Amino acid sequence: MNLILISLLVLGITGLVAAILLYLIAQKFKVEEDPRIDQVQDVLPGANCGGCGFAGCRALAEACVKADTLDDLLCPVGGAPTMEKVGAILGLAAVASDPKVAVVRCNGTCEARPRTSEYNGARSCQIMNSLYVGETACPFGCLGCGDCVAACQFGALSMDEKTGLPVVDEEKCTSCGKCVKACPRNIIELRKKGPKGRRMVVECVNKDKGAIARKACLNACIGCGKCQKECAFEAITIENNVAYIDFEKCRLCRKCETACPTGAIHAVNFPPRKPAEPKATTEEQPKKEEAQA
Amino acid sequence: MNTFHIGGVHPNDNKRYSAHQPIIECPLPQKAIVPLAQHIGAPAQPVVEKGQKVKVGDLLAKAGGFVSANVHSPVSGTVTKIDTTTDAWGMKMPAVFIDVEGDEWAEGIDRTPEIIRSCEIDPKEIIDRIAAAGVVGLGGACFPTQVKLLPPPGKKAEVLIVNGVECEPYLTCDHQLMLEHGEEIMIGIQLLMRALGIQRAIIGIEKNKPDAIAHMQELASRTLGVEVKALKMKYPQGGEKQLIDACIGRQVPSGALPIEVGAVVDNVATIYAVYEAVQKHKPLVSRVMTITGKSVQKPGNYMVRFGTPLSEVVELAGGVPEDTGKIIGGGPMMGRAMNNIDMPAHKRTSGLLFLPEAESRRIEPENCIRCGKCVSACPMGLEPYLLSKQAELQMWEDMEKHDVMDCIDCGCCLFTCPSHRPLLDYIRMGKGKVGGIIRARQAAAQKK
Numbered sequence: 175m176n177l178i179l180i181s182l183l184v185l186g187i188t189g190l191v192a193a194i195l196l197y198l199i200a201q202k203f204k205v206e207e208d209p210r211i212d213q214v215q216d217v218l219p220g221a222n223c224g225g226c227g228f229a230g231c232r233a234l235a236e237a238c239v240k241a242d243t244l245d246d247l248l249c250p251v252g253g254a255p256t257m258e259k260v261g262a263i264l265g266l267a268a269v270a271s272d273p274k275v276a277v278v279r280c281n282g283t284c285e286a287r288p289r290t291s292e293y294n295g296a297r298s299c300q301i302m303n304s305l306y307v308g309e310t311a312c313p314f315g316c317l318g319c320g321d322c323v324a325a326c327q328f329g330a331l332s333m334d335e336k337t338g339l340p341v342v343d344e345e346k347c348t349s350c351g352k353c354v355k356a357c358p359r360n361i362i363e364l365r366k367k368g369p370k371g372r373r374m375v376v377e378c379v380n381k382d383k384g385a386i387a388r389k390a391c392l393n394a395c396i397g398c399g400k401c402q403k404e405c406a407f408e409a410i411t412i413e414n415n416v417a418y419i420d421f422e423k424c425r426l427c428r429k430c431e432t433a434c435p436t437g438a439i440h441a442v443n444f445p446p447r448k449p450a451e452p453k454a455t456t457e458e459q460p461k462k463e464e465a466q467a
Numbered sequence: 468m469n470t471f472h473i474g475g476v477h478p479n480d481n482k483r484y485s486a487h488q489p490i491i492e493c494p495l496p497q498k499a500i501v502p503l504a505q506h507i508g509a510p511a512q513p514v515v516e517k518g519q520k521v522k523v524g525d526l527l528a529k530a531g532g533f534v535s536a537n538v539h540s541p542v543s544g545t546v547t548k549i550d551t552t553t554d555a556w557g558m559k560m561p562a563v564f565i566d567v568e569g570d571e572w573a574e575g576i577d578r579t580p581e582i583i584r585s586c587e588i589d590p591k592e593i594i595d596r597i598a599a600a601g602v603v604g605l606g607g608a609c610f611p612t613q614v615k616l617l618p619p620p621g622k623k624a625e626v627l628i629v630n631g632v633e634c635e636p637y638l639t640c641d642h643q644l645m646l647e648h649g650e651e652i653m654i655g656i657q658l659l660m661r662a663l664g665i666q667r668a669i670i671g672i673e674k675n676k677p678d679a680i681a682h683m684q685e686l687a688s689r690t691l692g693v694e695v696k697a698l699k700m701k702y703p704q705g706g707e708k709q710l711i712d713a714c715i716g717r718q719v720p721s722g723a724l725p726i727e728v729g730a731v732v733d734n735v736a737t738i739y740a741v742y743e744a745v746q747k748h749k750p751l752v753s754r755v756m757t758i759t760g761k762s763v764q765k766p767g768n769y770m771v772r773f774g775t776p777l778s779e780v781v782e783l784a785g786g787v788p789e790d791t792g793k794i795i796g797g798g799p800m801m802g803r804a805m806n807n808i809d810m811p812a813h814k815r816t817s818g819l820l821f822l823p824e825a826e827s828r829r830i831e832p833e834n835c836i837r838c839g840k841c842v843s844a845c846p847m848g849l850e851p852y853l854l855s856k857q858a859e860l861q862m863w864e865d866m867e868k869h870d871v872m873d874c875i876d877c878g879c880c881l882f883t884c885p886s887h888r889p890l891l892d893y894i895r896m897g898k899g900k901v902g903g904i905i906r907a908r909q910a911a912a913q914k915k
Binding site: 290291294295296298300301304305306307308311313 | 553556557558559793803804806807827828829832859889892893895896899
């Protein structure tokens, strides 16, 4: 009987001392955390993609709470609606930003760009790019090993077997920018989605002179400048033998598309030109995006 | 018999195709394209103009820095343009284009076959003549030779190690050069010993070249301070650090140069170029290269003037075999598969290897089975399986911590992997990235 009493007493006292100690230590080393960080984190998508430039959603939430303005902070996945919610929690004005989408600036399909060699090494664009020009003669074009596809966390990129080029699923793309960083040839760019998803893009980044570029790929931009002359809004610049359309200035008149002799300029999500009735698929898609926005 | 102590593999040497084939002079091309960056370091700066007449041995471009080398005209004729050309991998490189007219040599160059034995030249003069002649390491890296002969302050060279190993399978150009020009190489060794102020030189030759060992031993017995070491066969014995270990048993520390252990390593082809530069005043305008492969009609060793399109050299060897699946510039272990053979020969082209279609395919990689073969094969004592995974996951800082910069690209890991994993592909890519990060960090530190 005594034995039980003693053990109970000893254990009880030890437990009590430990509890008091733990309580005191917890008080002493208490971490004061702004409760708003949790609130902001709850609003963020929680994908931890790092597209905002921080090491995950929690880090962005901390940065938002610390910041005086939300000017430089943007969750590219959630976009403007998410940032508005964040702004509401913190009592700050959210900056309106246009939704963006990843655009692949290469249209060197298998037919347009003949193969000159066969790559037999590790399937990685990074490695291929460091070794040589690639399976075709174009030193700027898509290598087709799919580093961008592997980098996308949202399943928005896939390789088109027919063309050998990556395709962006606009509905899934959150413009986090991972693919932009993954591409060793800087082919992918984040561009404004545009009204109803419509936009004009020069789908080529070949900086070689016209003749050389054309020899490597039938669809290459040859830097002829016809589109530049055609453009009434000074949206097109030609640098290093390749045209670039400034999406802030472009008014979607589509004149450059017709002017381009090689077909390097593409009009995306426009209804077909001649037939009067617009295709259901192309119309539906932008509407959905608008609804999301 | 000596060899190096860590790692190494034993690939089939396949030298029988082109071994003992006498060196054949390749005819001059109609048009020569001379690249300006034929060496490691800054590209040379052109000193000729369009339309200018040049003779063989005239300076085309001056060294563009301390680690750089002069480029001389390998042909006589008219400079048509200075423009970019593409190499065998589709990358651009600056080059001088020359229309060849005759074969007129610049004055002062001794072209007689007579061997000049007297080495009574001031050491500084030797180094100056080597630098003026644009001699670079012809073993593969093309490091400017004169830089090696000027040890940094506080370091002293003790021994010259001559690389006659040629551990790379298939290649035989150094072997043949030793057989045909052994005496000149011996004089070149004496010149280099004089320039470095040392009394000892060791020639390392692998035992698969018994005739070269006997020939060089016979010559060495008549030369003071020079000894020939026959080495056990093991790849990559021709690597600088491995050869030092094999010859004098010293290990070069991580990140250091051979001079740290008192050694200077030069290839036999480089030493032949040194002899020609110092004794004959002949700049480096040609080299021996091996054209080989199972199905090549006339595999052999060809003396090629720089600027000659490789396709013309291949014609001399009987053209591209029909069953070719892959053309490799260099040997099969460290060489690179080529996109085309229109590229001109230059200081770096040591050989062309034609692999038949059946042998050229890589086997589909499978999962790593953690056998550790790559670790025991790595001659630098690295962990290839780990480095390649880190490169795949883009963990550049961890790669640096695991000494990726010590990797010598020898390919032992890839050769030995039973799962055929592309280990070297990833490590090489990661090494490039880490190198870039280190350089950026150094540049930032210098700014501060």
